Amino acid sequence: LADAVWSLPGGWEQARGALETLRPSADRAVTALAVALGIRTGNGLPVSVEEIGWAFRRLLEALGRDTAVVLVLEDFQWAQPTLAGMVAELCEGIRDAEVLVVRVARSEAAAPSGGDLVLHLDPLPRAHTERLVGLLADRAEVAAQEAVATEDELSRVVRECDGNPLFAELLLENLSGPRSVDQGVPTSVRVLLTAWLDRLPATDRAVLERAAGVGGSFTAGDVRALAEDEPALAGRALDEALNRLLRSRVIHLYGPPGAYRFTRALARDTLYEMTSKARRAAWHTVLADRLDGRAPGPAADGDLAHHLESACRLLSEADPGDPGLPALTGRAARALV
Incomplete structure (x- = not known):
């Protein structure tokens, strides 16, 4: 919000001038906003978050009486609950002014309130x-x-x-x-995606980690097979997490019922790289075991060879002395022939 004030053509002076037209509450509004911007101290008087939000709303109302005002808040998915709540109250409280508040956020951000107009931007063609x-x-x-x-x-x-x-x-x-x-994924991209992953609910991230172990596309059954060691994904928890990820467009439906695909391949790659090699090897082995019992075919045979080869390579890097490695290597060799 401070950036919004400083972005005015006249900066703080313009903001103060607008607030001073709001008699009799002008002095308190000026003081609250000045304290929030670090321009002055509160002179011993406490200034609450609610009062700062009220002062900013009054500023927008004062500006919006003379001309239309557009407030753009970028990267709103990073907004802390305090700021998000302040902006929500601001939107609900503005009266008698032409003000448009635009909150730009990634699709996986928290759902907006019911009265908001939501415009989804799809990936570029x-x-x-x-x-x-x-x-x-x-x-x-x-x-x-x-x-x-x-x-x-x-x-x-x-x-x-x-x-x-x-x-x-x-x-x-x-x-x-x-x-x-x-x-791997370039560092600049990885930093962005890691920050996003760190904000996901634990169950959603656990689902995505296992989905990434399967590949760019996966089924609910694949993820469930890799989630047997995760009590948090038992019962309906896994399906509920998949539904949340669908709604937030992190994944999308792909192919037959129960099949999904990562919306961003780079997100899948980042998740995969962040998972330990030993764990990835174990997951690839589980997936290979599932495929072993299915009817043979070009697609199934290719997937089987991929998972066995990946499991063999990762296990040899993570634990070259693993006693199960020779047998796994033999399976991989036969699948690749």
Whole structure:
């Protein structure tokens, strides 16, 4: 909210002038907002969060009586409960003023109140993503005075960003030759996604970790098979978590009933990389055991080989002396033949 005040053409002076028209409450409103902005102390008088919210609402009302006011709050998914509550009360309390409050947040943020108008922004279509990546690359080339990416690298950025402009820009910044599995998700993207993951409910994150172990697409049955060691996902808890993740667009329906896919491949990759190699090896082994009992076919055989090979590689890296490794290696070799 402080940024909103300083973004006014006249800054604090304009805000104070607007508040001073609100007699008889002008002095208290000016003091409360000045304390919130760090311009002055409270002179021994306490200024509560509620009073700061009231003063800011009065400021918007004063400004909105003369001209339409648009307040844009970006990255609102990071808002602490105190700020979120203050903004909600502000929206409900504004009277006799033309004020539009826009809260920009990722889709997995907490659901807005019933009276809010919600506009969902879907990922960019592929054609638009290609155009955006091309423009970003052109801008980077002008700044660097040299080519920054090959056509293959730009195609990879288009594919991996999943229509997310921010990820497209960060992936372009991290181009340094083909990104191998060992290089993993670029640090700048990983930091953003890790911060988001840390805010998820524990059950939702546990579901996503296991889903990432399956792959970019997965079924509820796959996740349930990997959740037998997690009491928090027993009963209906797993289905409820999947429904929450669907509503927040972290995953989406894909293929037959009960099948899902990560909305962002980079989120899946980040989750997978953050899980220990030993745990991933165990999960791949469980998934391979499930596939072993199914009817053979090209798709099933390919999935079986993938899970056995992954389990073998990860276990050999995590615990080369594991007594079960030779048998697992044999299974992987037979599946790959």
